[in-house]
Amino acid sequence: MAWGKSGSTTTTTTGDTVTVSGLSDNKFYVVLGHHLPSGNFRTTYRINNDSSGSEGSSGTYALRKSEDGGSENTTTYQTQIKVGNQDAAYDYFDVSYLVNISTEEKLMINYNMRNGGNGEGNCTNRVDAVGKWANTSSVISRIDAVNDQGGSYASGSNNSVLGSDLTTSAGRPTNVQEGSRWEETDTKKMYHYESPSVTFEDDFSSSPNGWTLNAYGSGQTISGGFYNSPNTPSNGYKAYAFGSPDKFVFDFDWKITNSTMDIPFIILSSDTSGTHSNGGYGDPPSGHKRIQFMVGSGDIKFSSRYNDGGASEENASASSGTEVSHNTLSYFRVIKDGTTITFKWYTSNANREADTNVQQETSAVIDDDDYNNTADYAYLHVGAYGNNGQNELDDFKFYSGVTSPDTAWKELGTW
Numbered sequence: 388m389a390w391g392k393s394g395s396t397t398t399t400t401t402g403d404t405v406t407v408s409g410l411s412d413n414k415f416y417v418v419l420g421h422h423l424p425s426g427n428f429r430t431t432y433r434i435n436n437d438s439s440g441s442e443g444s445s446g447t448y449a450l451r452k453s454e455d456g457g458s459e460n461t462t463t464y465q466t467q468i469k470v471g472n473q474d475a476a477y478d479y480f481d482v483s484y485l486v487n488i489s490t491e492e493k494l495m496i497n498y499n500m501r502n503g504g505n506g507e508g509n510c511t512n513r514v515d516a517v518g519k520w521a522n523t524s525s526v527i528s529r530i531d532a533v534n535d536q537g538g539s540y541a542s543g544s545n546n547s548v549l550g551s552d553l554t555t556s557a558g559r560p561t562n563v564q565e566g567s568r569w570e571e572t573d574t575k576k577m578y579h580y581e582s583p584s585v586t587f588e589d590d591f592s593s594s595p596n597g598w599t600l601n602a603y604g605s606g607q608t609i610s611g612g613f614y615n616s617p618n619t620p621s622n623g624y625k626a627y628a629f630g631s632p633d634k635f636v637f638d639f640d641w642k643i644t645n646s647t648m649d650i651p652f653i654i655l656s657s658d659t660s661g662t663h664s665n666g667g668y669g670d671p672p673s674g675h676k677r678i679q680f681m682v683g684s685g686d687i688k689f690s691s692r693y694n695d696g697g698a699s700e701e702n703a704s705a706s707s708g709t710e711v712s713h714n715t716l717s718y719f720r721v722i723k724d725g726t727t728i729t730f731k732w733y734t735s736n737a738n739r740e741a742d743t744n745v746q747q748e749t750s751a752v753i754d755d756d757d758y759n760n761t762a763d764y765a766y767l768h769v770g771a772y773g774n775n776g777q778n779e780l781d782d783f784k785f786y787s788g789v790t791s792p793d794t795a796w797k798e799l800g801t802w
Contacts, residue, residue, distance in 0.1 A: 390417070391563040393550035401425045401539040405546045408529040413550030418483040418530055420499075420546045426538020430471035430479055433531045434493060434520045438466045452497075452516035467533055468518040470497040474536055477501040477512075487527045493520040565794045570802060578796040586635075586787040587627045589614075591780070598625045602659065604770065614769050614780040616651070617644075622668070622770035624659055629764035632787045637721040638739065639783035643682055646713045649773025653780065654679045657762035668772045670698045676761040680721060680730060681772075685710025687719070687747050689730050693757035703730065703751035710747070716781060717746075724790045726755050740792075 393416070394407040405422070422430055440446040446466040453459045454472060462469065471479065481499030497516040503509045532546050559569050559578060569578040589596065594609035601607045604621030607614070614623070629635075643651055652668055656677035671677050671694045678691045688704035711717050711732060718733040729750040733739040769780050786792050 390549050390551055391560040391567070393548045395545065395547040397545040398540055398542055400542055403534040403539055405532040405540060405544050406529065407531075407546050407548050410528050410530070410548060411550060411552075412487070412526045412528075413552045414487055415551040416483075416485040416487060416527065416530075417549040418481075418485065418546060419549075420479070420481045420483070420532055422479040422532065422534075422544045423541035424476040424478065424538060425541040427474040427476045427536050428471075428479075428534040428538045428540060429469065429473050429475065429536045430481065430499070431467035431469045431533045431535050432483070432495070432497075432518075433467045433533055434522070434527055435525060435529050436531060437520065437522065440464065440466060442466050447521050448518060449521065450516060450518040452514055452518075454514050455512055467535070468495060468497075468516075468520070469535070470499055470514065470516045470518065472501070472512070472514060475501050476538060477503060485527065489526045490523055492523060493527060495519060559796050569796060575801045577799040577802055579799050580794055580796055582794050583786050583789045583792055585784045585792075587629070587785040588783060589625075590782050596625075599623055599659075607770070612781060613642075616770050616776075616778050616780075619645075619649070619651075619771035619774055619776045622768055624656075624766045624768045626765060627767050627785070629655060629767075629785065630787065631759060631761075631763045632723070633725060634788055634790050635721075635723045636786040636789055636792050637723075637783070638785075638792070639719050640716055640736070640781035641719055642716045642779040642781065643711060643713045643777070644779060645775045645777040647773075647775035648682050648684055648711065648713060649771065649775035650681050650683050651771040651776040651778035652679050652681045652768070653783075654766075654768035655764040656766045656768055657764055659766055659768075668768075668770075670694060670700075671761075674762055676758065676764070677768075678728070678764075680719070682711050685712075687711065687730055687732050687749060689721075689728065689749070689751070691728060691751065691753050691758075693754070693761050695757055695760045699754065699757055701751045701753050703728075703749040705730075705747035705749040708745075708747035722790055726752050726758075728753060 393410050396407050446464045448465040448468045449463045451461045479501050483497040485495050495518045500511050500513045503511045567580040591609050591614050600623045602622050606618035607616050607623045657675040673694050676693045680689045686705045690702045692700040718739045720731050722729045731745050731748045738744045
């Protein structure tokens with residue numbers, strides 16, 4: 388069993404509900420509630436937004452509760468589970484445990500308390516409650532905290548739901564907090580949930596920082612946080628031991644400064660030579676490979692090229708979507724997942740991180756034998772092939788061995 392966050396909602400305005408919806412099917416749930424007062428309120432709970440029936444005669448909920456260890460009160464045929472106490476303008480905290488089997492009634496244990504007034508001179512109050520939702524045909528997918536008194540929940544009120552069975556096809560949950568730990572009882576392996584480390588990066592805050600500028604052409608500089616290629620054709624490079632990873636993510640922030648966009652390029656290459664006069668670009672020499680990421684007339688494209696005794700290549704170019712704008716910083720992502728390479732561009736880093744509002748996307752399946760039977764990527768080239776390919780590279784990050792720079796499970800060892 389692995390507990391993980393199944394959903395959470397924090398209110399941003401005053402209101403009478405705190406809704407956590409879209410819950411995956413888990414056998415058990417823990418619900419944590421912290422409700423702030425805007426006038427007198429009482430917390431009740433509804434499951435799957437069910438308020439059917441008439442209060443006291445045909446509702447689908449029943450409850451037994453006691454306040455501060457006093458006598459028990461029971462209510463049946465309710466339209467919500469009234470775990471809180473009436474007319475209380477105090478901070479409220481509760482913990483609920485629920486069992487969720489579709490063919491069984493949904494049972495709840497709830498412990499809640501109020502601060503009883505600010506300051507150490509006011510003692511807290513508690514309520515112990517047990518209740519149920521008498522539904523035997525559905526699983527829980529939504530839980531609402533509902534105020535049924537004259538006040539409201541203040542902004543900042545929260546409900547968070549933990550589920551017991553948050554697993555993926557790989558057997559480990561992904562919707563958990565960074566820093567979480569996972570222990571597999573069958574394998575005795577331990578894992579830590581963390582963001583992958585950047586394998587290589589450069590923000591071009593110093594120069595030359597190992598770069599060979601103007602290997603062909605002239606005018607390339609590193610200044611102002613940019614790798615500048617103002618005169619084209621041009622080519623510069625730096626050695627990086629990228630290897631030949633089965634998976635990688637390559638993010639870079641790039642500004643094309645000429646509206647013609649005559650093939651500015653960023654290239655992962657196993658060597659520094661080229662069949663074209665500007666080096667780096669074109670077919671690699673025997674035993675080598677390179678992958679060229681380019682913009683041509685506003686469209687993104689790439690060419691994955693090999694020479695294991697005879698030159699071959701896989702090419703991909705976007706033919707739809709929004710073209711890259713010149714003189715505007717654009718955000719690019721390359722993902723290699725096995726034999727598939729995907730190239731995307733976005734208008735902001737936030738969109739890239741969320742993989743939303745993709746402006747253009749193109750992909751190709753590469754030849755695995757060609758890829759693995761040629762030398763490792765060992766250099767990053769920056770420049771342009773055409774006469775009007777001026778560009779500025781702002782930043783790049785290369786993550787080896789992953790298909791996402793988001794958090795992931797890392798094996799720690801065994802216990």
